[in-house]
Amino acid sequence: SITPIMENSISQTQLEARQSLVKKEEEARLLRELVNSELREIGIFDDYQIFASKQTPKEVFPILAKHLELEDMPTNQMGMLARCFAQPEAHEYWYLLMEKFKKYKDANDYNDFKQGLAAALGYACTTKEEISDVLEIIEDDSYGSVRILMMDKLKRAKLPIFQEICEKLVETDPIVRNEILSWTAYWKKRNPALLEKWKPQRKKT
Numbered sequence: 001s002i003t004p005i006m007e008n009s010i011s012q013t014q015l016e017a018r019q020s021l022v023k024k025e026e027e028a029r030l031l032r033e034l035v036n037s038e039l040r041e042i043g044i045f046d047d048y049q050i051f052a053s054k055q056t057p058k059e060v061f062p063i064l065a066k067h068l069e070l071e072d073m074p075t076n077q078m079g080m081l082a083r084c085f086a087q088p089e090a091h092e093y094w095y096l097l098m099e100k101f102k103k104y105k106d107a108n109d110y111n112d113f114k115q116g117l118a119a120a121l122g123y124a125c126t127t128k129e130e131i132s133d134v135l136e137i138i139e140d141d142s143y144g145s146v147r148i149l150m151m152d153k154l155k156r157a158k159l160p161i162f163q164e165i166c167e168k169l170v171e172t173d174p175i176v177r178n179e180i181l182s183w184t185a186y187w188k189k190r191n192p193a194l195l196e197k198w199k200p201q202r203k204k205t
Contacts, residue, residue, distance in 0.1 A: 068082065082113060082119070147175075
């Protein structure tokens, strides 16, 4: 007589969990539609998330920045929204991006919003001061593995200071070491001895 009661109890719990998930998904859909409806008012008929992988029109930034400031969507959507700022044209919103990123410093490295902000900062930096700020974060292991998402633009810029920092990180920072050592073409041109020194480590991974 106990078993049916347990089964009903579990079934009710599962039902409530499913209803909660459906409610959250519907709320997320409505919030996403709110952003898109604001874009349509200025003549942009794309879903805002498309700008996470293509150039964001200048007139779109103020709308996205408002929602970035409010953090009024689920974490995964906030991550997509943050990635819409991953371009030099988003320079005007640099300090907002940095403020939000530092707020999420202690968040899990798999947090979509934290990852999106890291990617945005890496691509939006343009001035010497901003590049210096990004390099400072890259050197700080307390920011975790999302620092990898900040490195691509600086790596392609071929900055000597970036190379020096990465050489140091290979020696001292196991969190990002393997990623940095995976840039074989980069190091073959700049410091092939580094690859040779860490050859056993690369084979192990």
